[in-house]
Amino acid sequence: xxxxxxxxxxxxxxxxxxxxxxxxxxxxxxxxxxxxxxxxxxxxxxxxxxxxxxxxxxxxxxxxxxxxxxxxxxxxxxxxxxxxxxxxxxxxxxxxxxxxxxxxxxxxxxxxxxxxxxxxxxxxxxxxxxxxxxxxxxxxxxxxxxxxxxxxxxxxxxxxxxxxxxxxxxxxxxxxxxxxxxxxxxxxxxxxxxxxxxxxxxxxxxxxxxxxxxxxxxxxxxxxxxxxxxxxxxxxxxxxxxxxxxxxxxxxxxxxxxxxxxxxxxxxxxxxxxxxxxxxxxxxxxxxxxxxxxxxxxxxxx
Amino acid sequence: xxxxxxxxxxxxxxxxxxxxxxxxxxxxxxxxxxxxxxxxxxxxxxxxxxxxxxxxxxxxxxxxxxxxxxxxxxxxxxxxxxxxxxxxxxxxxxxxxxxxxxxxxxxxxxxxxxxxxxxxxxxxxxxxxxxxxxxxxxxxxxxxxxxxxxxxxxxxxxxxxxxxxxxxxxxxxxxxxxxxxxxxxxxxxxxxxxxxxxxxxxxxxxxxxxxxxxxxxxxxxxxxxxxxxxxxxxxxxxxxxxxxxxxxxxxxxxxxxxxxxxxxxxxxxxxxxxxxxxxxxxxxxxxxxxxxxxxxxxxxxxxxxxxxxxxxxxxxxxxxxxxxxxxxxxxxxxxxxxxxxxxxxxxxxxxxxx
Numbered sequence: 001x002x003x004x005x006x007x008x009x010x011x012x013x014x015x016x017x018x019x020x021x022x023x024x025x026x027x028x029x030x031x032x033x034x035x036x037x038x039x040x041x042x043x044x045x046x047x048x049x050x051x052x053x054x055x056x057x058x059x060x061x062x063x064x065x066x067x068x069x070x071x072x073x074x075x076x077x078x079x080x081x082x083x084x085x086x087x088x089x090x091x092x093x094x095x096x097x098x099x100x101x102x103x104x105x106x107x108x109x110x111x112x113x114x115x116x117x118x119x120x121x122x123x124x125x126x127x128x129x130x131x132x133x134x135x136x137x138x139x140x141x142x143x144x145x146x147x148x149x150x151x152x153x154x155x156x157x158x159x160x161x162x163x164x165x166x167x168x169x170x171x172x173x174x175x176x177x178x179x180x181x182x183x184x185x186x187x188x189x190x191x192x193x194x195x196x197x198x199x200x201x202x203x204x205x206x207x208x209x210x211x212x213x214x215x216x217x218x219x220x221x222x223x224x225x226x227x228x229x230x231x232x233x234x235x236x237x238x239x240x241x242x243x244x245x246x247x248x249x250x251x252x253x254x255x256x257x258x259x260x261x262x263x264x265x266x267x268x269x270x271x272x273x274x275x276x277x278x279x280x281x282x283x284x285x286x287x288x289x290x291x292x293x294x295x296x297x298x299x300x301x302x
Numbered sequence: 303x304x305x306x307x308x309x310x311x312x313x314x315x316x317x318x319x320x321x322x323x324x325x326x327x328x329x330x331x332x333x334x335x336x337x338x339x340x341x342x343x344x345x346x347x348x349x350x351x352x353x354x355x356x357x358x359x360x361x362x363x364x365x366x367x368x369x370x371x372x373x374x375x376x377x378x379x380x381x382x383x384x385x386x387x388x389x390x391x392x393x394x395x396x397x398x399x400x401x402x403x404x405x406x407x408x409x410x411x412x413x414x415x416x417x418x419x420x421x422x423x424x425x426x427x428x429x430x431x432x433x434x435x436x437x438x439x440x441x442x443x444x445x446x447x448x449x450x451x452x453x454x455x456x457x458x459x460x461x462x463x464x465x466x467x468x469x470x471x472x473x474x475x476x477x478x479x480x481x482x483x484x485x486x487x488x489x490x491x492x493x494x495x496x497x498x499x500x501x502x503x504x505x506x507x508x509x510x511x512x513x514x515x516x517x518x519x520x521x522x523x524x525x526x527x528x529x530x531x532x533x534x535x536x537x538x539x540x541x542x543x544x545x546x547x548x549x550x551x552x553x554x555x556x557x558x559x560x561x562x563x564x565x566x567x568x569x570x571x572x573x574x575x576x577x578x579x580x581x582x583x584x585x586x587x588x589x590x591x592x593x594x595x596x597x598x599x600x601x602x603x604x605x606x607x608x609x610x611x612x613x614x615x616x617x618x619x620x621x622x623x624x625x626x627x628x629x630x631x632x633x634x635x636x637x638x639x640x641x642x643x644x645x646x647x648x649x650x651x652x653x654x655x656x
Contacts (some may be wrong), residue, residue, distance in 0.1 A: 033442055035449075091629045093392035098371055102571055103628045104641045105373075109564045116614040129556065175604055226560075230453050234445045241443060273463035278454045282435045 003141040005263055011147040013255020014154030015212055016293035017248045019228050020235035021161070022205035027236060029198045031097045032089060035104040037232065038225030038291065039111035040084075040203055043221045044210035046115055050081065053120035059128075066129070073211060074204045081203025082196055089199075090126045090192075109246035114220045123221040128214050150212055156247060159199075165244070170197055178242060227274070231258075234281050239293050244292030254281075306415030308649050315500070321640045325582050326489045328353065328641075332586075333481045343379035345481055351589040353545045354483025355582055356406040358569045359491040360538025362581040364531045365570060369511035370441050373563050374432075374448035378536040379429055379543025382421035384459070386544035387472050387553060389417040395474050402464020412476050418487075418544040425534045425540025433532040437525055443504050452563065459555035471554040479549040487545060491538045495578050498534055503527045529598040564617070565592075568624045575635020579641040587635065588620065595619060 017035070017102070026034050048069075051059040062070050092100055107146050132146040165171035170193075176184040176193045185191050206225075213224060232247075235254050239246025257280060261273050286291070308316075336348040355581035359513065388396070388403060389412045393576040396408050412420075412628045434455045458467045466472075507527040518524060547553040565588070573584020601610035629632065 031442075033446060067631040088629075089468050095628065095632055097633055098369065099628050101442065101445060102371060102567060105564065105567065106621040106628075109560070110618055110625070113614040113621070117612045162369050192386070225332040227453075230450060234450055237439070237443045238445050248449055253637075271457060275454045275457045278450045281450065282432075285439060285443075285447070289440075289441075289443075 003139055005137070005259060006143060007143045007147050007151070008254060008262075009256040009259035010252075011150045011154075011255075012259055013252035014150055014253045015209060015228070016231050016235055016258075017251030018157060019209050019232035020206050020239070020247040020251035021158075021244065022202040023211070023229075023232050024242065024244050025198045025202045025205075026237045028242050028244065029174060029181065030089070030093070030194055030223065032100040032104060033097070033116040033233070034202070035101060035229075036111060036208060037202070038208035038229030039108045039115075040077060040081055041065070041210045041213070041228065042115060043080055043111055043223055044073055044207040045126075045214045045224060046119055046222075046242070047073060047076045048262030049119075049126060049220060051118040054124070056125045057127075062072060062223075070211065073207045077203040077205075077207025078200040078226055079203070081206070085199040086198060087099075093162075093191075112222055115151060119220075119222070120175070121222065122180040122301065123219045125218060126220045128211075130218075145214075146215055152209070157205075170176070170194070174198060176243075226246055231277075234278065238281060238284060238291055241290030243291070243293045246291060251293065312630050312648050314643055317645060318500055318640065320643040320648065321354035321579060322489075323490045324641050324643070325387050325492050325579060327415045327580070328382070328553050329488055329492075330365075333485050336481060347589070347593055348481040349484045349549055350394045351585060352480065352481060352488045353542055353549060354565075354569065354585045354589060355488040356491045356545060357539055357542035358566055358578070358581050358585050359578065360535050360542055361570060362493050362575070362578055363498055364528075364535035364537075365539065366575055366578065366581065367499060367511065367531050370437075370528070371445045372448040372532075373445060374455075375452040375535070375539045375565075375566060376417050376560075376562040377452045377473045378425040378429060378539040379562065380455055380459060381544060382425045382431045382471070382540030382543030382556060382557065383547035383553045384417075384466060385421040385424045385474055385540070386414070386417045386547055388549075389420060390476060391416055391472075391474060399467055399472055400465060400473075402462075414476060414548065418422050418541050418548075421544035421576040422537040425543070426537040429533045429536030430529070433536075437532060440536070450471055450648040451599075452559070456555055466555065469554060469556070471552045475547050475551045475553065475554050475563070478549060479545050479550045484545065484549075487541060491542075492578065492582070494534065494538065498531065499578065503530050507531055509583055533557070564621070568620055570625055570634075572627050572634060574638055576633055576638025577636055577640045579637065580634050580636040584634065591620060592616060618644070 007042050019041075020139075023034055023037055026032050027143055032046060048059060052058065061069060063075070064072060084107060088103055089100065090147070092103055094102075095150065132149065133144050135142040136145050136148060139149070145246055173184065173189045173194050176187070176189055176196065177191075181191070209228060213228070214220060219225075231254055232251065233251040236247045238254070239250035252253045254277065258273065261276055263277065333348055333352070336344050340348070342366070357375075357379060361372070364370070364375075365372055388407045389410045391408050396403055436444055436451060439447055451619040460469050462468070480550060500506075506517070506522045507524070509520070510522050510524040510527070514524065543558060546557070546634055569588045570581055572583070572588055573582065574580030595611065595616040597617060598611045599613055601608045603609070631637070
């Protein structure tokens with residue numbers, strides 16, 4: 001296997017892992033499968049540019065210098081997710097997981113159509129940090145600088161999150177809430193704080209995915225979050241619903257599988273790569289319906 | 303209680319049997335009123351609404367009885383629409399639009415009725431195979447898997463160009479769907495849905511929806527009943543998809559993707575997923591709202607001023623309405639109740655007071 005393929009697999013898998021983590025965090029604290037996550041990503045992309053129906057986008061926030069821009073977009077993603085929680089999901093706090101899921105699907109459609117009204121339906125060219133596409137020599141492989149940055153950033157984010165969940169008080173509260181929400185509340189964990197915190201983190205992770213996607217593809221499209229959200233969903237199911245480590249591992253595995261399929265499928269079958277990927281996942285689930293890393297609390301006790 | 307009296311259970315069964323009759327009469331009245339007083343545009347709206355009743359009542363057979371939300375039923379409509387196109391289009395048309403069809407389909411020139419039945423059967427067969435894998439998962443994970451199934455079908459249909467025409471449209475489907483055809487399918491679907499709901503399998507499935515653990519402790523094999531409901535449900539969604547194709551005359555894969563999924567879900571949620579009457583009322587309510595909003599998007603003139611909503615506001619408002627219903631009336635407009643005749647109309651002599 002060539003070194004090139006390893007980098008492809010790591011960077012794609014890293015992005016999938018970040019997206020899956022964004023979904024698993026929220027599922028963990030409030031049993032919500034967030035179908036609006038893809039639209040959090042799309043909205044974060046469009047936050048970079050000014051509303052217009054033109055084919056080439058004019059930068060809004062995107063014109064800021066890089067450190068400010070990254071901070072602003074992360075804050076935007078976090079703010080959007082926290083607002084969604086306060087307006088839509090808080091009134092539904094005691095609803096069934098099915099109702100929550102349907103509400104998030106409706107929220108996703110709502111956000112998508114708001115983007116359509118504001119920006120028009122055509123994909124737009126966005127040039128964000130074009131210099132990151134230039135290749136770098138790493139041992140025997142030519143790797144785009146962006147791929148290296150993505151791999152580094154993903155490693156940093158995962159390490160940071162792991163540290164926060166293990167050491168910080170808010171991390172401890174989040175893990176407790178994911179384990180048993182009612183018990184955590186009885187022991188003095190503030191529900192609103194933990195849930196808002198999880199949404200803020202999830203939204204910021206969506207913004208990270210958005211930045212990588214827009215730099216990689218150079219377009220802004222209202223549908224751009226959908227595909228990656230689907231892969232992230234699948235990663236959370238394969239990883240075992242509610243298991244953060246499982247979601248990350250499954251995200252990385254899906255990225256690797258996807259890179260391998262892209263490299264080894266015959267050319268005429270490549271457009272169907274995703275169909276093969278989903279088919280593979282269904283096969284895995286046939287043998288382990290509870291996911292690969294099912295958490296102990298996944299099956300309700302009587 | 304003497305043997306000649308009707309038991310409370312029998313009364314319930316009879317009341318339940320009146321539901322599809324009343325719903326069918328409601329739809330019949332709707333069609334008669336439209337054909338008597340409406341113009342061409344409202345006749346089209348009526349056909350479209352009845353197709354949606356077929357789709358949503360078909361969807362309800364699975365989602366309503368099992369309590370599992372499926373995002374994959376638009377894919378069954380997609381398969382149904384294309385199967386009907388493959389079997390009914392003129393062979394010369396297929397030779398240019400869909401050169402990759404196998405000879406058996408390329409030469410087929412069927413009547414539209416067997417084509418719509420086969421469309422339903424093809425969707426049901428696909429449901430049987432994919433459901434066997436998907437429905438082993440628990441509720442929420444199964445929902446996610448149906449979403450993956452929807453995306454998978456969409457990816458295949460958008461890229462399998464020689465057979466499906468890819469993302470470009472397949473045109474020239476015979477436009478035979480009048481309000482009466484729509485009514486026929488809608489009533490057939492309602493009958494099938496209430497028969498299934500009253501069957502042993504339907505009851506077992508609803509029991510497992512209410513309490514999974516208790517149902518399985520009583521010996522109910524949830525997976526088998528879910529699969530049965532999924533397959534029957536896919537049949538009617540497939541047929542409904544075929545009707546959609548023959549209503550507009552043009553099909554492409556994106557017509558059967560997220561927007562259709564959203565519309566079907568919105569109708570089910572607004573009316574109330576707990577009952578078949580809820581599904582029908584949801585279709586009527588949301589269709590009416592869509593009709594009004596579409597006209598407002600085209601522009602309404604008020605005293606010389608033309609006022610138009612921007613395109614896309616239809617979805618925004620329906621999505622907002624759906625969230626509001628979920629927050630303020632989580633069980634939907636009908637809150638899980640069925641429309642039935644009152645008990646004393648269906649009992650024999652003097653049994654109402656036991």
